[in-house]
Amino acid sequence: MESTEQIYGRQGFGQTFSLEAPFGLLIVDFVNGFANPNVLGGGNISQAIARTVSVLVHARALRWPIAYSRVVFSDDEADRNVFGLKIPSIVALKEASFDSAIVDALKPDVGELVVRKTVPSAFFMTPLAPWFTQRGIKTLVVAGCVTSGCVRASVVDAMSFGFKPLVLRDCVGDRALGPHEANLFDMQQKYALVMDSDELLSLPEMRRGKA
């Protein structure tokens, strides 16, 4: 019997594509609540945050446009939605709550964009796509959590909005490893390049300064 990989291979999935400057960096939902196994986190998320630190340093050195997403519901929960029906605990992420704040290790700098959202994709009904479009970005490097949720939804939208998504395997994390791996497979086959951050940082494109 044909394996999943064989089926995908035979039908022509999983091709690679060239990386094109200018590059941008998107960091999805690396907030305290997703770093904490007792809230909405766990699994390999802490390691993914740690691995993202040097990518962020690098992106700033190359003057890439950098954006972050946070899940933020309004204080009165007027914007409670279907996502909040499926996962009631996510509605606790409010503007001032510790759990919705971006982790200290990846604190946004002046001039970097932070978008607030109440759904999985960092692009859905946020100013994110126009912001990268205005800057002419062609390849979007993606870190964040969780791989099987907000990262994957953001990667699908990044591609749909016309950006080439590059997912950093060790900089995306999930509360459980099964869904993490399953979604990396889907993204690699259909939507994005997937590589380790070391591989990205060693590419010649990464030494040219701002494209």
Next chain:
Amino acid sequence: MESTEQIYGRQGFGQTFSLEAPFGLLIVDFVNGFANPNVLGGGNISQAIARTVSVLVHARALRWPIAYSRVVFSDDEADRNVFGLKIPSIVALKEASFDSAIVDALKPDVGELVVRKTVPSAFFMTPLAPWFTQRGIKTLVVAGCVTSGCVRASVVDAMSFGFKPLVLRDCVGDRALGPHEANLFDMQQKYALVMDSDELLSLPEMRRGKA
């Protein structure tokens, strides 16, 4: 060690929600090329198509708004995109090609909407959400293929656009069963109700005529 289900359960994922009329039906990409294991199909897609027939009959009897999506690239491939770079074979789906035509068993009727797309989600940059919004739809029943691709992307967007997605487990199919199951898990935990079509059709809400 905690299982994936235990982690999700402990963090409050996978809650149910009430079904609310009016209902709509969305059939994602059930086209000849995805029904054919030698093109882009295989796995349990044929069975899913067969199971969808009676759902469609039912939806028509209840006068639900019904919409379909097809993947259609322009004849000159001017709209070739990143999705087409990852899966070059998908760009062969053109307006007049057999493989992009909706399967005979589910041929759209007059007054039913067909949207054309070049990305995974049936909602992304198509008139689909406005069409259901105009009709006041609150719950959107979803069939189609593939579970791990265009169905899942459409379900995430359905939820994000404000609809309650109800995925029919036996009416969605995939070329490979691993990704099929992994994505049903993700959708059930985070985005949608998942049930069998028999269960849906036996609900009291399904006998009331048009809500």
Next chain:
Amino acid sequence: MESTEQIYGRQGFGQTFSLEAPFGLLIVDFVNGFANPNVLGGGNISQAIARTVSVLVHARALRWPIAYSRVVFSDDEADRNVFGLKIPSIVALKEASFDSAIVDALKPDVGELVVRKTVPSAFFMTPLAPWFTQRGIKTLVVAGCVTSGCVRASVVDAMSFGFKPLVLRDCVGDRALGPHEANLFDMQQKYALVMDSDELLSLPEMRRGKA
């Protein structure tokens, strides 16, 4: 020579349509800075705010979903955009600035939605359309300012997202009356019903309670 009205009439523009429940109310950019002739306001905006008060009371009594928009740029202006290039003074509207706060007379209540935006339309890349869609809204009553800018852009998007827009002539205002009238003409001919608030409030539909 044919007048503008004759041309539009001969070509079939400006038809009416039925009002359909459920109704929602959208109040666009009635913030302090647009109420102040020395900032971004003037003209008939103050009168439009005064006229909107009783509409808001009415909408609350009928338990309509009610939403507001504000222009809010981030404190570090990371989201400065083309709109801000054309109108540099608009970038001064920040989260905590007096000029970006909704006027006291129309202060949002708990459970009412406030969307922040950096572009003309209250719908563009904000959660507004999904919020009204989730509530099944079919007709959207629109007040706000300015008629020739954010109101008109929001009305075009309301229609495009599948809602029937109803613009209250005396509840929309502009810093200058020429553009105000020109844009009321465009909206009445192509996108919306336009009527006085007294006419709306005297309609039988307005007495039925929540539709």
Next chain:
Amino acid sequence: MESTEQIYGRQGFGQTFSLEAPFGLLIVDFVNGFANPNVLGGGNISQAIARTVSVLVHARALRWPIAYSRVVFSDDEADRNVFGLKIPSIVALKEASFDSAIVDALKPDVGELVVRKTVPSAFFMTPLAPWFTQRGIKTLVVAGCVTSGCVRASVVDAMSFGFKPLVLRDCVGDRALGPHEANLFDMQQKYALVMDSDELLSLPEMRRGKA
């Protein structure tokens, strides 16, 4: 008493901005039905079409990405919407109808994008923004009709999606000159650069080949 121009000037509207390569060209709704005064056209639309011919030649020589929009309703009118309620005659524009075909003088070439729409903006729920984003376009030159309708809606969306809109005054037309002028004023003050095509074509940026 202060004139409209004085009010806008005092409040800081109408600033200019730099043109930035890469450039793209968008031609909105120059179809037979809008060129015909007996259908949906008239006024200065024919002259605008004639003036656009040399811009198109120029854009092709410089290898700019070029896109066109058409209004196209489905044959069974399943997608009839609020726009069609306001302007019933517009629903007659179907895929195969003469009136929905782009005028011969501006026939699209292989590799140029044509988007179909049923609402004013060429960007609304069409693949237009992702297509220009994928190509890194920063400045979008706009021609088309009508100035007070689909052109203006497309220009607002172009700006909102992150592009710098440049409206060619003599390459946009309308069935009536009052709304044409009123909308050029609004766009010039708030959303776009407005210049004559001769001025554009004589800019140094226009001689550099593809940026």
